[in-house]
Amino acid sequence: MSDAATVNSEPLGGVDVPSGAIPRATRVSFLDRWLPRGVANQIIAVRETPARVFLRSVTFVVLYWWLATGAIFALERSPATRGAGLALALVLGAIGVLLLVRARDDASPVGARRSFLGGAFLWSLVQVSFYGGWLVGPTGLAQHVPVQQPSLAFATQAVISMLWYQLAMLASLWLAFAITWDRINRTGWWALSVFYTTHQLACISIFLGVANPGRGFFPQHLVFLESYFGPAQNSLFLILSVVVLLVLTLTVAIKALRSLMPMRRQALTLLTVLGTLGVLELLVLGLAVELNLWDMFLEFRGY
Numbered sequence: 581m582s583d584a585a586t587v588n589s590e591p592l593g594g595v596d597v598p599s600g601a602i603p604r605a606t607r608v609s610f611l612d613r614w615l616p617r618g619v620a621n622q623i624i625a626v627r628e629t630p631a632r633v634f635l636r637s638v639t640f641v642v643l644y645w646w647l648a649t650g651a652i653f654a655l656e657r658s659p660a661t662r663g664a665g666l667a668l669a670l671v672l673g674a675i676g677v678l679l680l681v682r683a684r685d686d687a688s689p690v691g692a693r694r695s696f697l698g699g700a701f702l703w704s705l706v707q708v709s710f711y712g713g714w715l716v717g718p719t720g721l722a723q724h725v726p727v728q729q730p731s732l733a734f735a736t737q738a739v740i741s742m743l744w745y746q747l748a749m750l751a752s753l754w755l756a757f758a759i760t761w762d763r764i765n766r767t768g769w770w771a772l773s774v775f776y777t778t779h780q781l782a783c784i785s786i787f788l789g790v791a792n793p794g795r796g797f798f799p800q801h802l803v804f805l806e807s808y809f810g811p812a813q814n815s816l817f818l819i820l821s822v823v824v825l826l827v828l829t830l831t832v833a834i835k836a837l838r839s840l841m842p843m844r845r846q847a848l849t850l851l852t853v854l855g856t857l858g859v860l861e862l863l864v865l866g867l868a869v870e871l872n873l874w875d876m877f878l879e880f881r882g883y
Contacts, residue, residue, distance in 0.1 A: 628842055630837055630849075633689075633845055633846055634849055634853075636846075637846070637849040637850045640696075640850065640853075641696075641853040641854055641857070642853065644697070644700055645854075646874075648700070648704050650877035652704070652707055652708055652711050653711075653874055653878055654877040654878075654881055655712065656712065656799040656881050657880060657881050657882055665708050665712055666709065666712055666714055668708075669704060670705065673702055673704075673705035675698075675701055676698040676699065676701025676704075676705070676768075677698065677755070679694045679697055679698030679701070680695060680698035680756055680759045680768045681759055682694065683768070684763035684764070684765050684766070685765065686764070686765055686843075687841075688843050689842045689845075691843060692767045692843050693846065695765050695766070695767035695768035695771075696767045696768055696850045697768075699756055699768030699772040699775075700768075700775075702755065702772060703771075703776075706745070706749055706752050709745075710742070710745045710748070711798075711802065713799070713801045715745055715748050716741075716742050716745055717742040717743045717745060718743065718744075721740060721741040722741070722801070722804055723804050724803075724807045725737070725807045726807075727807065730789070737808075738808040742805065753772050753773065756769040756772050765847070767847040767850065767851070770847070771850070774851060774854045775854070777825070778855075778858030781821040781824075781825065781862060782865060785818040785821055785862065786810060787809070787810050788810045789811035789812070789814065790812075790813075790814055790815070790865040790866055791812060791867060791868045792864060792865055792866065792867055792868055793812070795809070814865075814866045818865060819866075821862055822862045822863060825858055825862065829852055829855030829858070829859060832848050832851050832852050832855060833848075835848050836848035836849045
């Protein structure tokens with residue numbers, strides 16, 4: 581047999597491929613181009629079953645979501661607690677940036693959780709600044725206005741009334757995007773994107789009208805924003821928002837189940853849980869029910 585007939589094998593991404601063979605191009609969806617990447621030769625460990633990853637992610641995300649939301653309510657008890665809350669949030673925001681920087685090249689499940697936490701800390705900083713009254717909007721617009729039917733002009737007024745808050749959310753998104761751009765681990769930026777998308781869908785839905793807008797959660801200095809609550813009936817936008825967010829969440833969940841890379845599976849599962857919480861949040865807006873999830877934090881706040 582001649583040398584020309586001999587075919588050597590060379591490893592490619594952990595798979596033996598003949599040296600003369602040309603790998604087929606694989607189709608990459610738009611979502612795949614932007615979702616957290618992984619290392620090509622990383623194969624998921626047998627013990628890291630989808631159920632194990634899912635349970636860990638549920639515990640991690642739900643516990644943070646519940647504690648962070650409750651803490652934001654509780655810190656509005658007095659000017660002193662508001663100041664302490666802002667100081668703590670600033671520290672957490674700085675830690676969040678550090679986590680995003682250190683985890684952006686970490687292609688491990690732990691790296692995915694650290695990056696997620698980094699994005700969550702940045703989001704919490706913005707929310708504490710808003711609920712504490714530190715970062716809302718122009719002072720002259722912080723007042724009750726006559727109730728009106730939803731319109732573009734009224735919506736513009738609502739956005740401007742909390743303009744600094746809106747800009748701060750966009751700034752946190754930009755910061756996470758810049759830190760993680762073209763890196764292996766972008767979980768934190770995706771987490772911030774889910775937080776932001778859910779928040780905007782909820783705000784627009786409340787403005788257009790929902791059955792359960794959640795009156796009573798705002799601290800006293802933000803109650804004027806209830807002037808922009810729409811009719812106490814569900815709008816078509818709320819239904820469409822639930823459907824869109826549910827489809828996106830299911831898409832990410834399917835990709836998580838199919839992924840063979842530990843970091844990617846962990847990242848996508850975290851985003852799936854966060855998206856599921858977003859869907860539930862929108863559903864609660866449309867149902868005339870009261871959830872007592874944060875009663876002890878609201879009791880500590882005192883109103």
